[in-house]
Amino acid sequence: MIQIEHLVKNYGSNCAVDDISLSIGEGEIVGFLGPNGAGKSTTMNILTGYLSSTAGRVSVAGIDVLGDPLNAKKQIGYLPEQPPLYLDMTVDEYLSFNYELKGCKLPREAHIGEVCEVVRIGDVRKRVIKNLSKGYRQRVGIAGALIGSPKVIIFDEPTVGLDPKQIIEIRNLIRSLGKDHTVILSTHILQEVQAVCDRIIIINKGRIVADEKTENITRVIENNRRFNAKICGPQNQVLSTLKDMQGIVYAEALAEKDGDATTYMIESAPGVDIRKKLFFTLADRGWALIGLEALGLSLEDIFITVVNKSEEDDTPTRYTRRSKAKPRTALEAQVAEGLVAEADKKREENSALAPEDEE
Amino acid sequence: MFAIYKKELRSFFITPIGYVYTGAFLGLAALICCYTTILSSSYDTTSYFTIMMFAMGILIPLLTMRLFAEEKKLRTEQLLLTAPVTITGMVMGKFLAALTVFGGSLLVSCINFIPIYTTAAAERGNQTYEFYHIGPVTGQLIGNLVGLLLIGAAFIALGTFISALTENQLAAAVITISVIALMLGLGLVNSLIDVYWIRAVLSWISIYSRFGNFQNGLFDFAAILYYASICFVFVFLTVRVYEKRRWN
Numbered sequence: 162m163i164q165i166e167h168l169v170k171n172y173g174s175n176c177a178v179d180d181i182s183l184s185i186g187e188g189e190i191v192g193f194l195g196p197n198g199a200g201k202s203t204t205m206n207i208l209t210g211y212l213s214s215t216a217g218r219v220s221v222a223g224i225d226v227l228g229d230p231l232n233a234k235k236q237i238g239y240l241p242e243q244p245p246l247y248l249d250m251t252v253d254e255y256l257s258f259n260y261e262l263k264g265c266k267l268p269r270e271a272h273i274g275e276v277c278e279v280v281r282i283g284d285v286r287k288r289v290i291k292n293l294s295k296g297y298r299q300r301v302g303i304a305g306a307l308i309g310s311p312k313v314i315i316f317d318e319p320t321v322g323l324d325p326k327q328i329i330e331i332r333n334l335i336r337s338l339g340k341d342h343t344v345i346l347s348t349h350i351l352q353e354v355q356a357v358c359d360r361i362i363i364i365n366k367g368r369i370v371a372d373e374k375t376e377n378i379t380r381v382i383e384n385n386r387r388f389n390a391k392i393c394g395p396q397n398q399v400l401s402t403l404k405d406m407q408g409i410v411y412a413e414a415l416a417e418k419d420g421d422a423t424t425y426m427i428e429s430a431p432g433v434d435i436r437k438k439l440f441f442t443l444a445d446r447g448w449a450l451i452g453l454e455a456l457g458l459s460l461e462d463i464f465i466t467v468v469n470k471s472e473e474d475d476t477p478t479r480y481t482r483r484s485k486a487k488p489r490t491a492l493e494a495q496v497a498e499g500l501v502a503e504a505d506k507k508r509e510e511n512s513a514l515a516p517e518d519e520e
Numbered sequence: 521m522f523a524i525y526k527k528e529l530r531s532f533f534i535t536p537i538g539y540v541y542t543g544a545f546l547g548l549a550a551l552i553c554c555y556t557t558i559l560s561s562s563y564d565t566t567s568y569f570t571i572m573m574f575a576m577g578i579l580i581p582l583l584t585m586r587l588f589a590e591e592k593k594l595r596t597e598q599l600l601l602t603a604p605v606t607i608t609g610m611v612m613g614k615f616l617a618a619l620t621v622f623g624g625s626l627l628v629s630c631i632n633f634i635p636i637y638t639t640a641a642a643e644r645g646n647q648t649y650e651f652y653h654i655g656p657v658t659g660q661l662i663g664n665l666v667g668l669l670l671i672g673a674a675f676i677a678l679g680t681f682i683s684a685l686t687e688n689q690l691a692a693a694v695i696t697i698s699v700i701a702l703m704l705g706l707g708l709v710n711s712l713i714d715v716y717w718i719r720a721v722l723s724w725i726s727i728y729s730r731f732g733n734f735q736n737g738l739f740d741f742a743a744i745l746y747y748a749s750i751c752f753v754f755v756f757l758t759v760r761v762y763e764k765r766r767w768n
Contacts, residue, residue: 210602211598211602241595243595245594245599261522262524
């Protein structure tokens with residue numbers, strides 16, 4: 162449905178989008194994820210024809226955005242970060258204007274009514290937009306994007322500034338739109354892409370640093386490697402035992418105490434299930450393991466490590482969908498590598514700060 | 521383009537600005553007409569139209585100041601620029617909407633001539649004069665109206681362009697008024713200068729000097745072309761402003 166080939170956008174000498182290539186199929190819900198200034202909005206603006214590209218080719222439903230902008234724009238409904246609402250108009254007037262602006266051919270009343278039903282603004286259609294709450298305004302913006310029933314719908318940070326209930330509603334709405342439309346969603350809220358999207362594309366500094374199915378990313382997250390263990394025993398000895406154990410890459414005593422037990426944060430090497438071994442090792446020494454709690458690896462961790470990783474490398478490895486053999490393991494490896502490096506760094510800091518703990 | 525034209529036209533009258541403009545224009549027109557003709561016991565409308573032209577320099581910026589500045593401020597231009605409409609269509613829609621409001625108010629202001637004509641008719645009574653004419657000259661009136669419409673169109677194009685450069689409506693209005701004042705001032709300075717070639721150059725570029733033939737009821741094609749090309753240049757420049765922003 163959407164083809165982006167070697168897209169480059171320079172603002173003067175500043176490179177906002179640096180050679181992005183990707184293709185998005187019909188009916189996919191894709192999340193663009195990235196820190197502020199990563200190039201998400203620029204990519205979307207080029208896709209919608211608002212900006213031009215410096216180099217590269219973008220096509221929507223087979224229509225080149227630069228070559229035939231009018232027809233390409235007809236395929237797209239776009240909700241910018243700040244919904245483009247005319248505050249003096251009523252909701253009906255605004256949607257009628259959108260209808261005319263897009264040269265829509267569908268039956269007018271029925272189509273607008275249908276869109277209002279989908280985004281549930283039927284009860285405010287006669288009200289002036291100025292007097293609506295933020296949540297309703299956002300929905301009117303979405304309704305505007307839906308007018309003309311475009312094949313592709315693009316949302317730029319659609320849930321910013323909404324309350325939790327509204328956020329959930331908008332997310333459900335976007336999910337339901339994915340049934341009939343191709344949806345692109347940009348956000349820097351990680352739970353949002355996880356909740357809504359089938360596929361996640363992480364962009365940093367104008368480049369794609371990861372392009373994964375959400376389930377793969379979820380699998381990486383669920384592959385736990387960090388634990389909080391409550392162990393009764395002399396702290397120094399326990400800690401050095403943990404650190405010496407095979408399969409543990411990092412251990413740290415936390416300040417948390419529970420009776421005579423101390424809590425330790427343990428991180429295992431990738432792909433190693435440390436739990437049984439931990440139990441028996443401690444039992445051998447006569448120390449009781451009274452609690453073991455898995456610490457989930459959050460999407461934040463993945464995100465930060467992937468982004469950091471790409472910033473450290475001079476030539477970041479890019480995983481696009483075409484290199485089908487690698488992605489899953491590649492991302493996992495990348496994340497793992499990043500985490501190990503992080504753990505190493507932490508350990509160094511730790512030993513520098515408290516050398517007596519080591520003995 | 522038609523959708524934008526309709527929307528602009530409507531938005532003039534759902535905000536106070538349309539009413540403020542029409543009220544001020546019609547009120548001022550009536551007042552000036554009254555002072556320059558009936559109260560000065562004259563059928564000559566030349567000074568009425570001249571003063572109206574200067575008044576337009578302040579009134580037309582009211583119409584044009586919000587055209588693009590407001591869209592930019594509220595970020596609604598993103599809607600227009602990502603819609604299947606060309607930039608030229610968008611600019612023309614807005615230009616024509618402002619021109620329609622101006623043309624409409626100019627048309628309505630023609631009721632000011634009714635008392636002049638009735639007075640003239642009363643003065644003529646049943647007599648017909650062979651060698652002179654009592655009352656306003658209709659050809660001259662029409663020439664003046666056409667001239668005023670053309671000058672108004674040129675001012676609107678200028679204001680549209682300036683509105684596209686800023687997102688502050690007040691700044692747009694003030695700059696437009698200043699530029700129009702400069703353009704009209706050129707015509708006034710012109711009459712004070714004795715050097716022939718400077719006068720020739722000034723009158724060639726001055727908006728005001730082209731108005732002269734219309735005031736005499738002459739249909740001056742060169743002047744029509746002149747005003748039309750001013751409109752074209754500024755509409756074109758406005759389109760370029762938006763094109764440039766896309767390509768930056």
